[in-house]
Amino acid sequence: MHFDKPTYTVRKSRKKDIPKGLYTKDPISGAILFAKEIEENQMVVPASGHHFPIGARERLARLLDEGSFIETDAQVRSADPLGFTDTTPYTTRLKKYERESGLPEAVICGVGRIHGIDVAIAVMDFRFCGGTLGSATGEKITRTIETALNRKIPCIIFSTSGGARMQEGILSLMQMAKTSAALGRLAEARLPYISVLTHPTTGGVSASYAMLGDVILAEPGALIGFAGPRVIKDTTKQILPPGFQTSEFLLKHGLLDQIVSRTEMRDRLRDILQAIYLKAKPVPSAKN
Amino acid sequence: MEMRSYVLEFEKPLRDLSKQLDTLRQQALETGANLSGEITTIEQQIHSTQHKIYTALTPWQRVQIARHPKRPYALDYVGLLCENFQELHGDRQYNDDRALIGGTAFFDGRAVMIIAHQKGRDTKEKIARNFGMPQPEGYRKALRLMKMAEKFGLPLLSFIDTPGAYPGIESEARHVSEAIAVNLREMAMLRTPSIAVIVGEGGSGGALGIGVTDRVLIFENSYYSVISPEGCAAILWKDGTAAPKAAEALKLNAATLEPLGVVDEVIAEPLGGAHYDPEQAATSLKSTLRKHLSDLCGLDLPHLLETRYQRYRKLGVYDEVGRVH
Numbered sequence: 001m002h003f004d005k006p007t008y009t010v011r012k013s014r015k016k017d018i019p020k021g022l023y024t025k026d027p028i029s030g031a032i033l034f035a036k037e038i039e040e041n042q043m044v045v046p047a048s049g050h051h052f053p054i055g056a057r058e059r060l061a062r063l064l065d066e067g068s069f070i071e072t073d074a075q076v077r078s079a080d081p082l083g084f085t086d087t088t089p090y091t092t093r094l095k096k097y098e099r100e101s102g103l104p105e106a107v108i109c110g111v112g113r114i115h116g117i118d119v120a121i122a123v124m125d126f127r128f129c130g131g132t133l134g135s136a137t138g139e140k141i142t143r144t145i146e147t148a149l150n151r152k153i154p155c156i157i158f159s160t161s162g163g164a165r166m167q168e169g170i171l172s173l174m175q176m177a178k179t180s181a182a183l184g185r186l187a188e189a190r191l192p193y194i195s196v197l198t199h200p201t202t203g204g205v206s207a208s209y210a211m212l213g214d215v216i217l218a219e220p221g222a223l224i225g226f227a228g229p230r231v232i233k234d235t236t237k238q239i240l241p242p243g244f245q246t247s248e249f250l251l252k253h254g255l256l257d258q259i260v261s262r263t264e265m266r267d268r269l270r271d272i273l274q275a276i277y278l279k280a281k282p283v284p285s286a287k288n
Numbered sequence: 289m290e291m292r293s294y295v296l297e298f299e300k301p302l303r304d305l306s307k308q309l310d311t312l313r314q315q316a317l318e319t320g321a322n323l324s325g326e327i328t329t330i331e332q333q334i335h336s337t338q339h340k341i342y343t344a345l346t347p348w349q350r351v352q353i354a355r356h357p358k359r360p361y362a363l364d365y366v367g368l369l370c371e372n373f374q375e376l377h378g379d380r381q382y383n384d385d386r387a388l389i390g391g392t393a394f395f396d397g398r399a400v401m402i403i404a405h406q407k408g409r410d411t412k413e414k415i416a417r418n419f420g421m422p423q424p425e426g427y428r429k430a431l432r433l434m435k436m437a438e439k440f441g442l443p444l445l446s447f448i449d450t451p452g453a454y455p456g457i458e459s460e461a462r463h464v465s466e467a468i469a470v471n472l473r474e475m476a477m478l479r480t481p482s483i484a485v486i487v488g489e490g491g492s493g494g495a496l497g498i499g500v501t502d503r504v505l506i507f508e509n510s511y512y513s514v515i516s517p518e519g520c521a522a523i524l525w526k527d528g529t530a531a532p533k534a535a536e537a538l539k540l541n542a543a544t545l546e547p548l549g550v551v552d553e554v555i556a557e558p559l560g561g562a563h564y565d566p567e568q569a570a571t572s573l574k575s576t577l578r579k580h581l582s583d584l585c586g587l588d589l590p591h592l593l594e595t596r597y598q599r600y601r602k603l604g605v606y607d608e609v610g611r612v613h
Contacts, residue, residue: 081548081605082539086524135604142601164492164514166524169538170550173492173514174603177500180469181476181600188477204514207453207493211469226465226493227455231519236456245460255463 026050042262051219051262053199055101056108056125059158063266064112064121071110073143078105078136082169090167093129101127106137106161109144111151115270117278120148123158126200130162133205137165138175141209145182145193154192154277156269159210162228163203176208183212192276194269197224197247197256215257215272217265218247224255296352298341305334342560345509347541348532351517353509354488355451358563360570362389362404362447362487368570369577370395373402376436379428382462387418387450388426388498390433395445396578398585401437403430403498404447407488420489421454427467427497434471437480443581444482446498451516453494468497475500476600481584481592483577486510486542486551487562502596503580504550506542507569508557512550513540549603552580 024035028048038045042062043052060069084090098104106129109122122144124131133141141157148155164172186193195213197206199222206226210216218224225245232238243249247259260268274281295303309330316323345353353359366373370393378384390403405422408414437444453464475482475498482501489495490512506512515523520538521530539545542554555572562569584592 075609077607079605079607082537084537086534086537087526134606136606138604139606166515166520166538168605169514169540170512170545171548171604173496173512174550174600176469176493176496177472177476177600178603180472181500181597184473184477185597187473204493206465207468207497208472209469211463211466212473225460226453226468227460231455232457232460238457240457244457250463253461253463255466 024052044262049220049261051199051221053126053160054262055127056103056123056158059123059262060108060110060112060121063269064114065116069110069112069121071108072147073109073140074104076105076136076140076143078134078168080167081135081171082167084167084169086167093167097128101125103128105140106131106134107140109140111147111153114156114266114273116282117270117273118151118153119156119269119273120144120151120153121156121158124160124198124205126160126162129165131160131205132162132165133172133175133208134165134168135171135175138172138178141175141179142182145179145186145209148191148193149182149186149189152189152191154194154273155186156194156196157209157213158196158198159201159205160198161201161203161205161210163205173204176204179209180212183209187214192273194272196260196265198222200224200228202226202228211255214276216255217258217260217268218250218256219262219265220247220259222247224250294357296349296356298349298352301337302334302341305330305337309334338559346532346536347511347538347544348517348535350509350541351511351535353561353563354511356561356563357409359488360562360566361409362402362406362449364566365447365485365487365570365573366393366402366404368567369574370400370402376433377429379425379432381425381428383423383425385418385422385426385429386416387420387454388422388430390430392442396574396581398581399440399442400445401433401442402445402447403433405450405495405498407449418454420450421452422450422494422497423454423456423459424462424464424467427453427464427471430498431467431471431474434474434478438478441480443585444478444480444501445577446482446484446501448484448486448490448495448499448512449488450491450494451489452491453497465493468493471497472500476596477593479589479593481581481587482596483580483584485555485573485577486512490540491516500600502584502592502599503552505553505555505573505576505580506545506551507555507562507573508542509561510542511535511540512542512545513538548605549599 026045028050043054107124194215197218201224373393375391389406407420408417483503484499484501486506517531517535520534522528545551558565558568
């Protein structure tokens with residue numbers, strides 16, 4: 001295997017990527033930025049195009065038509081089926097994730113509209129247990145797919161995940177089968193599924209619904225892969241080429257349909273759904 | 289029962305007793321002394337020690353048995369259970385993965401399609417088979433054979449035994465996650481009966497990638513886990529030597545998987561593990577497989593597909609307004 005001279009850099013999946021305080025530093029240019037300015041631009045640095053992680057609710061607020069989002073299945077929460085304790089009990093960890101992220105689970109789902117097009121949508125959030133896929137996460141994703149199926153509307157899933165959630169053991173692995181089976185039915189019904197990969201998308205999520213989109217999009221500079229860079233290094237003693245497992249690498253190697261900036265995502269999703277779902281471009285009103 | 293040459297840490301008391309027995313027998317032979325009393329005592333000790341060790345195995349000890357270098361592998365079972373195995377090679381796109389093999393065979397007089405993880409026995413074969421860790425080509429070959437099974441109406445038999453999919457640069461560059469994901473979806477929709485048997489290691493997504501079947505059977509000492517005990521220990525305990533603790537916490541053994549609905553039946557192994565008596569293990573597997581296969585072949589296709597969907601749909605335990613599902 002040979003790799004061309006890379007033009008991209010490797011990113012590590014760290015929560016501290018999320019800027020805090022009044023000022024923040026752009027990891028690409030090193031420039032000091034106003035945090036507020038970045039927030040207003042959906043956590044994207046205007047000058048360099050660097051994408052900081054964004055929370056699920058903040059993403060939904062900017063992605064969907066204003067006021068169109070109806071959250072569903074918020075009552076579906078993680079349990080502790082194995083009575084799992086490592087250095088800390090899983091139940092204690094869950095409370096901490098809820099408190100720190102302000103979220104009930106690693107995914108928020110519901111229905112909403114993108115430029116007037118109804119969609120079933122699930123958005124993952126890395127801040128809740130590293131966006132890991134547990135039973136409740138898998139159940140919410142599956143219900144989102146079933147909503148799309150029942151209402152005959154497209155399904156959109158934004159992924160960000162460290163993989164299957166270890167504390168729920170084999171049941172987490174089974175969520176990969178459950179969600180993929182539901183996507184099989186969606187495909188059979190010829191309803192579109194657009195998967196959007198955001199930084200980072202790895203492990204069990206990458207090996208299930210994240211890779212099953214009719215169209216697979218990714219944000220720039222995201223780390224995307226099955227095994228994380230550290231696992232590959234430790235297991236194989238291979239030296240990873242610079243830029244390995246980034247969105248740019250994967251576009252070049254044929255996995256992604258497009259890399260799309262967060263600030264253009266809403267319009268791009270409309271453009272794609274117009275073709276594969278509406279199969280017609282709505283006649284623009286006189287105003288636009 | 290014969291002690292095998294590869295001795296696990298917890299089997300050492302047995303090895304020591306076996307050595308004592310050998311010494312006594314040798315003495316009796318050389319000196320002509322009557323040591324039958326001593327020999328009988330040691331034999332009884334061996335028997336009771338075997339019973340003591342093997343009927344109280346910890347989760348981590350079972351993981352070690354699942355990884356035992358003498359444990360029967362998929363092709364051993366295919367040889368013992370099937371006739372006229374015709375291996376079908378290659379994914380028709382890139383390569384032939386020797387860690388994930390497949391082909392047609394006859395089981396119980398019925399034509400079937402087999403897909404299987406395969407580990408190597410000696411160093412050369414271990415390397416050739418990449419220690420049972422498939423690359424994307426393996427999963428794509430398996431998909432090709434599943435589709436062939438569907439086309440010709442053959443039931444699918446899947447033998448699972450992998451530490452996991454190969455976490456390497458080439459594997460990533462050719463999108464192993466996509467290859468596994470597609471298999472999950474396609475197996476869930478496959479229009480032919482399917483049974484998976486976890487014969488050794490059920491290592492995470494690499495195992496599941498050929499494991500979305502109507503029935504999932506597991507040998508008593510096999511394991512099936514979201515992550516290796518070592519990997520889990522390194523991440524959650526920040527200590528690779530905490531693997532025995534992680535093995536226990538993950539509930540990855542056959543007996544603990546069954547109540548979760550992940551496996552449908554546990555197949556008993558000879559005392560000490562399948563490697564003590566592969567023929568006996570194969571006989572147990574044969575009768576269990578025969579039963580499940582005839583069950584499934586009696587179902588009409590829509591019912592089969594709906595039952596399979598619901599089997600996976602209901603997996604998971606979560607809380608919903610105080611109600612636990």
